[in-house]
Amino acid sequence: MTVFFRIVGRDLLLARKQGGGSLLVIAFFVMVIMLFPLGVGPAPEVLERISSGTIWVAALLAVLLSLDRLFQADLEDGSLDQLALLPVPLAVVVLGKVAAHWLTTGLPLILAAPVLAVLMQMPFEGFGTLVLSMALGTPTLSLIGAIGAALTVGIRRGGVLLTLIVTPLYIPVLIFGVGAIEATLQGFSPLPHLMFLAAILSGAIVMAPIAAGWALRLALD
DSSP, X not given: OHHHHHHHHHHHHHHHHHOOHHHHHHHHHHHHHHHHHHHHOSOHHHHHHHHHHHHHHHHHHHHHHHHTTTTHHHHHHTXXXXXXXXXXXXXXHHHHHHHHHIIIIIHHHHHHHHHHHHHTTOOGGGHHHHHHXXXXXXXXXHHHHHHHHXXXXXXXXXXXXXXXXXXXXXXXXXXXXXXXXXXXXXXXXXXXXXXXXXXXXXXXXXXXXXXHHHHHHHHHO
């Protein structure tokens, strides 16, 4: 656990020194959502109907935007080789980097989502479910994305390949995230959808760091 927290602290410190990463993600998130009223029209009933799907798709794309540098920078400066030599499984290193990635990407998206939900005319009743579904879903996006980032690390123009690998795996999270909000807005319980999101997150926490660690080990070898 000491190694885990040190890796999280290291990546947060690097993110603060480099600057702009979280702001870029939030800016992209906002811009994507602002394009929808321009494309489909400003009618409140139309925006309300597509609000949950729009916010979730924009969040998914924003996370994808930030994944290609998850391990690439460490590979380029040699830090990844040093991290692989630590006396802990490489999965612990991956989990620490994923936690830092979520804190600098997923958490800002969760905080910005209710504000943008107002822009999309989402009823107030859906705000709580929106935040809760994104709190369960965005860590899963980071965990699954780590697998794709590890598989494509060191590959020239790996961002396109990363998108092709990861996007199909994001579909269940998208379906249940949107489904939870829609259930709330229609007067039904969102609990089944949220439980599926929690189950996916539980599985991803266990399996994704191991899979990404194996992929990194192959890349380093």
